[in-house]
Amino acid sequence: MSLKDSLYKSLHKITRGNATMELEELCCYSYDATGKSFLPDAVVFPCSASEVSAILELASSEQIAVIPRGSGSGMTGGSLAVQGGIVMAMSRMNRIIEIDCDNLIARVEPGVVTGDFQKAVEQKGLFYPPDPASSAFCTLGGNLGECAGGPKAVKYGVTRDYVLGLEAVIPSGKIIHTGVRTAKGVAGYDLTRLIVGSEGTLAVVTQATLRLLPLPEAVKTMAVLFPTIDQAAQTVSAIIKASLVPRCVEFLDKASIECVRESFGFHIPADINAILIIEVDGSESLVAQDAEKIKKFCIDKGALQVIPAADAKEAAELWAARKALSASLFKIAPNKINEDIVVPINRIPEMVNRIQGIQKRTGLNIVSFGHAGDGNIHCNIMYHKQNPQESMLAESAMDELFAHTLDLGGTITGEHGVGITKMKYLPNEVGESEMAIMRGIKKVFDPDNILNPGKIFVC
């Protein structure tokens, strides 16, 4: 037992029994979607900002790490207890406090599952666009921590664009309120958007005020089948250049198609090497018009088939196939390094070429899919961890991937964050002076480095 008995007793008391040090339970909170695992010393399940506050105050005075955690679906290790300490699972703070149709805002607790929230606002004719592939189980708190995006970011932006204000607890235990409940607000520094995307290293969000949009009247989804990956990439670039703004332009390469081939409700000929899933929304008339334009555009660029989803059910099936991709990659190899690089849209064709080059050099399967409409490509380097040769090659493939990304004016992470898996690469993108500022900001919020330590950068 590495946690002092008295400390655990206090945690137990603060949370009215919602704390545990049982090994079986610690195991459940030791991993995330990276497949890495670090055993925490305890897990607590606070149910209010004041409980979060009391826990952080205690942890500060005892100098013990606290790691906030949503549903553990993060891709870069943001919720892992890399130095042990107390995992703070936000699952009990899962209330949608208010959906305000007059002002198009909602107030939520961090433990609300993103998909549940999307459905709840849709039932009121409203729309929350951020839509990570893990929406069925990830939480809004996690989305805030990483500034999650998803396919609809092409038209609608990312989580940051939908957060108006926060209630959060800083490591000292103080409860702070940032931002506004209104559409505009510039009173003082923008602490709201500083906390969003800070990967749980600055404060624990206990409530968020989110901006909503009216639900679009109509949505039209289509799958577009291309003979070559290059044609698909060229099409994405050309669609954006032509000022068409679909809400999603998703991209699947040949290997991705193979992984989810049976999940598609239509036959995919053998000579198809890339698929785009394109979705437009708006008024009925606009959607019909835009879909027609895009269809012509794709065929001009060499698409062999444009398959529109006949109805919402077929569209949902298409998305189910797309969302199943990440998990189904394990058909190819038991381990993956999953990256979410972004390049300027017109560099996608070149990036795709370079990825193929890495694949050729290493002999590893690199599966690419993702949010091509905003240049955000999920590259999955598949390998066998047990095979030291492959592990080394995978590591070198990742180095090369990031180097090419930065060379093309891109960023090493569009929506997954840095966590622990990209710490090593962050200095390739972010300069020394900028890192020094980030470290300074971390110190302002968390002078003792107790909140989610060992993430993003070394303090």
Place this chain on the structure above:
Amino acid sequence: MSLKDSLYKSLHKITRGNATMELEELCCYSYDATGKSFLPDAVVFPCSASEVSAILELASSEQIAVIPRGSGSGMTGGSLAVQGGIVMAMSRMNRIIEIDCDNLIARVEPGVVTGDFQKAVEQKGLFYPPDPASSAFCTLGGNLGECAGGPKAVKYGVTRDYVLGLEAVIPSGKIIHTGVRTAKGVAGYDLTRLIVGSEGTLAVVTQATLRLLPLPEAVKTMAVLFPTIDQAAQTVSAIIKASLVPRCVEFLDKASIECVRESFGFHIPADINAILIIEVDGSESLVAQDAEKIKKFCIDKGALQVIPAADAKEAAELWAARKALSASLFKIAPNKINEDIVVPINRIPEMVNRIQGIQKRTGLNIVSFGHAGDGNIHCNIMYHKQNPQESMLAESAMDELFAHTLDLGGTITGEHGVGITKMKYLPNEVGESEMAIMRGIKKVFDPDNILNPGKIFVC
């Protein structure tokens, strides 16, 4: 001469002669739109990030204040040399470096006039939505500093939503690069949006990468005339609730109408006490459809007339009248306190009532107009500064205005910033812990408090 001779010589050398200490010139850089005036010790006109860097490095070592300045159109004193020092006028850094139609981004220097930039991107079929009323003369650098908004924020958001990355110089003289050139990016803390809206107190922006949108196919503008201010306010709230999303919903009260009555190209009957200017955009068919819906909506709510602008010229005239408002208020009284409060949209009717209450109590003219579609009301308390009684009343009216705003869940500033005029009120909205964090952040960037000191809060 309060600046050391040697220091001035160095400034002169760094800027290759683009520095001055001539009184006539200092006067020109001593004021802004608040009407307040503070004489700087010198004005410098750098033309590159490296000149900005050298000036800041020198100012840091000499512990002298540097005040970055766009075109001095700020409403809260952000560019005033309240403690003397060196005004850094960015007017020579006014290049549009790049408009990239492939990736829908632009790179600009801070001294570019916003309206010039809007026109330049429109010529390429693109669209930059932030649109402060001062667009004909304000600069993008100033817009970044204050996180400017304007009428189109209802649908399109504010400056912050269009900034992808920055080149900026911190007070030590170090040149930093924040953010990305891509649609998404979450590598490290969001320094970009921390600097945006920081009112020139953290860093001097020397280049910005801005996001652009395709230019909407069609725009339709209409003026809607109401017999009562309350009906207009109720209509705004109802339009938003009905999930119609015009790109602008501007509001003018009776006193505003009087100020610009002749500027309108149509007759306004005497029984009209409020006007809404509503603008929709999108595809031709959508715009026609939305305009029709909104028209019906307004008439249902009691509008006496809906006057559509027949063409772009008439629409431009309507906007010219609206944009002339701020300056033409001086017909009423020689001095004004100009506030830009925001309340949740459904509290606008109540806020309008309360403003009328303040007007009744003080006997002062309070003119209200502004961006009602996002709850952002520009309240102008008109008075005679020379009259001590009126000055006192105006001050008390402002106190009351802010108290009501916060009481209704609003914010004291939607887009003008805090500067010096709202410093006193900021603690009413932002708590002690939050202020302590802001001060801590200021210290990280500017340990000696040389960059735009005396703004937002006392360091």
